[in-house]
Each structure stands twice: as C-alpha cells, then as structure tokens.
Amino acid sequence: MKQISLYITACFLLVVAFAKAQSLNPQLLLKLNEATTAELNSMTGVEAGAMAYDSDLKIAKFYDGTSWQEMNVPARGSIILNRNGGSGILTTANNTYFDMPINSSHIQANEGGLFTVVDTGKVRIEQDGVYAISASLSTSNMPVGNTKYILAARRNNSLIGYLSRGSVTLTGQDYWGSSGTITYSLSAGDVINFQYVINAGGASLNAVFTNASITKL
Numbered sequence: 001m002k003q004i005s006l007y008i009t010a011c012f013l014l015v016v017a018f019a020k021a022q023s024l025n026p027q028l029l030l031k032l033n034e035a036t037t038a039e040l041n042s043m044t045g046v047e048a049g050a051m052a053y054d055s056d057l058k059i060a061k062f063y064d065g066t067s068w069q070e071m072n073v074p075a076r077g078s079i080i081l082n083r084n085g086g087s088g089i090l091t092t093a094n095n096t097y098f099d100m101p102i103n104s105s106h107i108q109a110n111e112g113g114l115f116t117v118v119d120t121g122k123v124r125i126e127q128d129g130v131y132a133i134s135a136s137l138s139t140s141n142m143p144v145g146n147t148k149y150i151l152a153a154r155r156n157n158s159l160i161g162y163l164s165r166g167s168v169t170l171t172g173q174d175y176w177g178s179s180g181t182i183t184y185s186l187s188a189g190d191v192i193n194f195q196y197v198i199n200a201g202g203a204s205l206n207a208v209f210t211n212a213s214i215t216k217l
Helices: 001-024 037-042
Strands: 053-055 059-063 068-070 077-084 107-111 115-120 122-125 129-142 146-156 158-170 174-186 193-199 208-215
Touching: 037 053, 053 068, 077 115, 122 208, 129 146, 129 158, 129 193, 146 174, 174 208
Parallel strands: none
Antiparallel strands: 053 059, 059 068, 077 107, 077 208, 115 122, 122 193, 129 174, 129 208, 146 158, 146 193, 158 174
C-alpha cells in the first residue's frame, strides 16, 4: 500500500510540473493571423466575427460584417479629491453657488489618466464615457435654525444635477454634512464644476471634510 501511495504521489507531482511547464510555454499561446491595415481592408468574403492582428497598428481587430474594428478594452479610472479641515473656508450667502474649496493639491488618487484638475472645484474629463460624479461636504458650525443646502455639479458652466439638496433644522450650532452621487454621460474636454449652496446668511463656516470624486464606469 505504501508503494502505491508513493506511486500516486509521484504521478501527481509529474502532472503538476507538466501542467506548469505547459502554461509557461509561449508556443502554446493562441496567435491570430497577421496582416497589414491595407491587406485587412482589401479582403473580401470575410465573415462577421473574424479576428486578425493588424501588424501596422499593433492591435487585434474583429470584422463586424462591414469593416474591421479595433478590439480595445475600455479605459477605467477615477479621481478623488479630499480636503480635511479648514477654518472659515466655506463661504455662504443665500441661494448663491460657491465652488467647493478643493484643487490639485488635494488629489488623493488619480488613476487611468482620464482627469485633470484645472481650477478650484473643477475637473476636466479626458475621454468620452459614462461617469459617476460624487461629492461630500461637512461643517462643524452649522448655524441655528432652518438652513437650505445644495451640492451640485455643472458641466461646462451648465447645471447638470443636484448631488444632494434639502434643508436642516438645528436648535443649536452643530455639526452637519451631506453627500450624493449622479451618473452622467460626458465627452472629452468637458469640465465638471463641483459647487455648493448653504443659506447661512454670509457666515464663514469651518469645514470638517470636503470631498469630490469622478469614476468612469
């Protein structure tokens, strides 16, 4: 029985070693037929779904029944701007929009090369796509009474949506915060402007955190 067990173990190790060796063998990788861009475009009788490697552009292509299309993987990425604290940095005035006080110095992450911070509260989109636009804002000294607030996003200076909107009623000065997200189709070159409204009668409020992010879906 011991000899049988040793035999089975040896066979198992050989199979694992063989499988590992095979997975590392580049000769076993699938290879598409190559052709130049001109050769691909001049082909006739190609069936929809056929694939080939464009040796000029160094990219895989598929035939959609009419023409050759690049097999690109859609880019993904996100940008996060985060600012902690800030005494008196939240300017207020009734029914007046202000830019969120975040800029390129507050970038926490910027992945995918899809975003550029161009000014205070403003981010430029570098690629067409559908994006999730989010923001959060809080203060440590929201005033007493009923106070209207808005977190909003503008595209190229035009309002495209409220991330959050409402009013808060406090019996004493206190902490307050709000956040929200919208999804929107954007084009390369669009500039998203993060803004807020706090009807605090012109008081300068202290920020606890100011956060904005955009993610390509």
